[in-house]
Amino acid sequence: MTLTPDRNTLLQDLSRRRLLKAVGFGAVGVAGANVLAACAGGDNASNAVAGQFTGVYDYDIDAQTRNVAVEDGALLMNSVYADLFLPAGGFYNWKTHEWDYLLMENAVWEGDDLIVSLRPGLKWSDGTDLNADDLHQNFAIRVLEAPAWSIGFPQITELEKLDDLSVRARFDNPFPGIELQVIDHRLFSKSTYGDFGERAIAMVADGVRQGDDEHNEFNAEFIAFNPTDVICSGPYKFDPAQTADARITLVRNEDGYQGTEVAFDEVVIHKGDNRQASLLIQQGEVDYSTLATSAADQQAFQSVEGLRWIEHPGYDGCGLMFNYQKKPELKDVRVRKALAHLLDSDQIGQVARGEAYTRVNYYAGLVDMQAEQVFSQEELAGFATYDLDHDKATELLEEAGWTKQDGIWHLPDGEPASFEVVGVVGWGDFELTATQVEEAWNDFGIQTTASNVPADNPWGIWAAGDFEVAVRHWGNPEIPSYWGAFQMNFLVENARTGDTPGQDFDLKVDSPSQGEVDLEALVEVAKTAPTEEEQIEAVRTMAIVFNELLPRIPVWTYKYLAPALEGVRVAKFDDDHPASQNQIYMDNHVILSLIQGDLKPVE
Structure with missing residues (x-):
């Protein structure tokens, strides 16, 4: 283009x-x-x-x-x-949800076992063979080191080397997609990590897992290890x-x-x-x-x-995340929708990203490309849109009991409405999005100030709930499965605890079309249901609920424009x-x- x-x-x-x-x-x-x-x-x-x-x-x-x-x-x-120097086992196609195998020849399910086989004849740059010993050691280390909340390696219960090229990994209650991180794992060499690998194999066989005393000692050494060279495959x-x-x-x-x-x-x-x-x-x-x-x-x-x-294409976007504890007036869905109708997402995206953005059409919590894979065009035509519309915003706020006096909107209790919108220092697109939201809401009569949190740890600030409205991502650029978007939208920075309330958004909601819905439970179903049909049905429900309740406002979607020279x-x-x-x-x-x-x- x-x-x-x-x-x-x-x-x-x-x-x-x-x-x-x-x-x-x-x-x-x-x-x-x-x-x-x-x-x-x-x-x-x-x-x-x-x-x-x-x-x-x-x-x-x-x-x-x-x-x-x-x-x-x-x-x-x-x-x-x-x-280029350490390929993964396979390359995932985000559109077709299929694999283009690299170092691996294939990965085949046999019941609860995933049989992973390497291509024959592979070598490391130090001249040693790349074989099942590398695969076995890598998998054992990842079983110990992968975060307990992640999907794939933590669910492996047994590992066995079958021959010179193949390893069997047994999973606890496998489900479609659980193998993603295993196949996508970037292999490192036994020449460098052999001692760690052999120890990890023995520990995993003995039932040691992340957080156990034996693992803590192993982990301290593993993290501190700094070899002099990178052996490449x-x-x-x-x-x-x-x-x-x-x-x-x-x-x-x-x-x-x-x-x-x-x-x-x-x-x-x-x-x-x-x-x-x-x-x-x-x-x-x-x-x-x-x-x-x-x-x-x-x-x-x-x-x-x-x-x-x-x-x-982008699989996430920039939007507004609300703190429902600090600003309880945002619990009224009419207020959230009104605030969305005050934003010109095309102008905000253009200023923040130039050409490197796309508008949001469906407000489904999924990026539009994914929504079109999950729903038919006829179904998507029934989704609510939240484009710039001051008349609709006025109607919604008045229905919510807000009043406008001398050009300033007031809450039902008579207090002037006000919000602080925070971006992140040095994140130009976030900063520019925050200032434009400030202008749009102020122009409508809602007192708004824009500021920025430090760039060294915005995630900690978001998790702690130290904000009223935050410019924040929606969707998910790291998990190709549809449930990843809703993990981000509903669960990330939403622990709802004393120290880390985050959004403090109640995940048990009442949907106009779906009735009472437990969104946290649905994320788990979309992630771990035994069939793809059940997973997709949970995704569809969450997308409909997101569109109806708008728990956060998607403003624009990332489009990545990579300059290339021919x-x-x-x-x-x-x-x-x-x-x-x-x-x-x-x-x-x-x-x-x-x-x-x-x-x-x-x-």
Whole structure:
């Protein structure tokens, strides 16, 4: 897709304050020249090395470890490039809900047992065989280390190595989708983790699980472990001589999976945060980036020859989360709906994200793409919409007992209505969403102030309920199963305890069409029911209830626009890849195309 000036003319209609904020997050000025020179990393990459693919990511060569088994804090492990040197067992297709196996040959259910088999002939970059010993050790470590609340590894009760390539994992009450994290697991080598792996196998066989004394001792050692090298299984491996502060070069790993099939000899990853990445893209140094771009960046990129946009769908969005304890007037569904009708979601999305957003059509708690998979178009036509409508907002507030005096809305008890809406410092799209909500509600006569919570731990603030209205995500970008959206919408930051009340939203609700519904129980049914039909029926009920009761307001949906450069190092990006509906950070189809050898260099 291309960005057109016509869409961006909307920015001209904004207030001066909002426009300056929108531009300020991405405009490139004179001060950027020094940053650009610093992050170019030495040789100018525009003098393209034959067979070189370039990306960008904000890594820290000194602070980040080489303990790739503990992904958070490990070098490049939270980037999309991790698949190039440590592929997972399989690549999930978020649209078809099917697997494209990578290191695994297949995964087959036999009753309560999942039989997982590796491809034959795989090797690690240190020359050792990648076999069932790696698989067995990996699975045992994950049984101990995976969070107890997660789905997959914690439900494994037995592990057995069957032959040189296969492992049997027995599950406690398996259900459709329980295997997702197991197949999607990124394998690490027994050469590095063999001692931990053998200990984990013995502990799991003895019934030790997360939180037991034996595990606590194991975990302390495992987290502190910091090997000197990353042993790789994918088509690329680290080149120690080209691993530096400014850029990291991954070179072809011929013995690795797809090592002789990938079309690029090396992958260069420049160091850069969002702003530095934008500067590198404008200079033509980066072939593909998944880092966030502002509205102003998107405009600036139009002058880069060969620059195009690859659109990745969003499985979550930005909206408003309410604190029902601090603002009990929000318990009236008419008030929530009225507040939604005061927001121009297209304008808010455009200012906050430029072209990188989509509007919300169905208000189902699922992103629209998922709603269309679960419901027919005829059914979705019956869903309520909450577009900008001041007359409807007035009608709803008056029905709720609110009155307007001297241009200010008052609660039924006569007190002036007021809200504080909080974004997050440095999260530009959240900050801009908060300020626009402030303007919209103030313009209607509801006293509103916008502020921002610190970026170091907004999750703790949300969980503690230290807010009145928070700009917060809805939907779920990490769980491809439909129930993930409702886990986020209903359960995350909603513990309803003294220390962590969060939203304090009562999950036992009365729906106009569904009657009395226990939403927490329905999330569990949607997650663990023994058939897909039962899971989907629970999802459908929750989506209908969400649309009727609007427990939080979806404002806009993420659309990820990844800048990509054609004609310098990459010949062409695939316009119609089978996995193009994948989540950008979890199962990126561009990276899959590179691994498959379908992405080609300029000849």
